[in-house]
Amino acid sequence: MKEFSFSFSKEKKYLFVGCGSSYNIGFIMKEILNNNNYNSNVITGGHTILFDKIVETDIAILITRTGETTETVEAAKILKNKGIKTIGITCSKNSAITSVCDQKIELDVAYEKSVVMTGSFVFILSLLLNGLKNNDYTEISKKVLANSKKVIDNLDLENYEHFVFLGYDENYGVSKEGALKLQEMALQYVEYHEPLEYRHGPISRLTEKSLVVMNSKNLKEEKKLKEDIKKLGAKVIEVSSEGEIEIPLMNGFETPLRLIPIQYLGYKKAIQMGYNPDSPKNLSKSVKL
Structure with a gap:
């Protein structure tokens, strides 16, 4: 953590780049930054290397847990060649991403052996949010975990084979990550949508075997949809x-807490299905092209 000294400025334009869960971190940060009158955008590493459509940017923040994801590393080279300052964030030391970026943030304290990105996701997201405002999640996270276990442990997960995640703005990114976790860990049929968009077609797939996780902002229309x-x-x-x-x-700053129940749900469903949640089939820790 001592190596993380980056803070956001309203005078700069930011671009987050990543793949998979790392992209989802960027999406969440983009939403929270823009909602707080900063200027930011997000793009996948793959889109960056395939299309020459980079938005005007001062600083690119490239996130790759292992530091070796080919699309993100190549995107860093492209952005750097365009004169954009690059910052590589990874949980590994001496990785490819840090060798090509102008600035590196090596969070080896968040290194994890699992193929699935869980704890490192929350760690990186929390650190980036601290670039806007310091937040101490220590005590409240314990309460959220206990509450999540109580609710999810009381579910008969054998009854559910369709998982839907709903949310607006940064919660859309949380929902996208929730769907990915259930897909990776437990190989389930998943969806993610904005809440009111769910009525416009996707709700037709809903059955008694569906479990819907609504990352709510306490909006009246969300309550109606829930009913x-x-x-x-x-x-x-x-x-x-x-x-x-x-x-x-907390105006979006609670998003690390929202990851706790969805990660626990993915873990529990994987165990119920007899799968190893740390080593899903067809996946590797880094995608190298």
């Missing part, structure tokens, strides 16, 4: 200050 989904026979878990899993609403 509609329940009437159609599906199970809904609301994550909010008024939900089954309670978390404080």
Whole structure:
């Protein structure tokens, strides 16, 4: 953590680059930065290397847990050649990303053996959020974990084979990551949508075997949707200050806490299915092209 000395400036334009979960971190940060009157965007490493459509940017923040993801490393080279300052964030020392970027942030304290990105996701996200405002999640995270275990352990997960994640803005990014975790760990059929968009087609797939996780902002229309989904026979878990899993609403800065229940749900469903949640089939820790 001592190597992380980066802070955001409203005078600069930022671009987050990553793949998979690392992209989702960038998406969440982009939403929170823009909602706080900063200028930021996000793009996948793959899009960067395939298309010459880079938005005007002062600083590019490239996130790759292992530091070896080919698309992100090559994207760093392209951005650097365009005169954009590059910052590589990784959980490994002496990796490819840090060798090509102008500045490196090596968070080896967050290194994890698992193929699936979990603890490192929360660690990197929390550090980036601290570049805007210092947050201490220590005590509240314990409460959220205990509450998440209580709610999820009481579910009969054998009954569910379709998982839907709903949320707006930064919570859309959280929902995208939640869907990815259930897909990676437990090989489930998943979806993620903005809440009111769910009525426009996707809700047709809803059954009593569906479990919906709503990352809510306590909006009235979200509450109405929750009741509609329940009437159609599906199970809904609301994550909010008024939900089954309670978390404080902190203008988006609570997003690391929102990762706790979705990661635990993925873990529990994987175990129920008889899968190793740390080593999903067809996946490797780094995608190298």
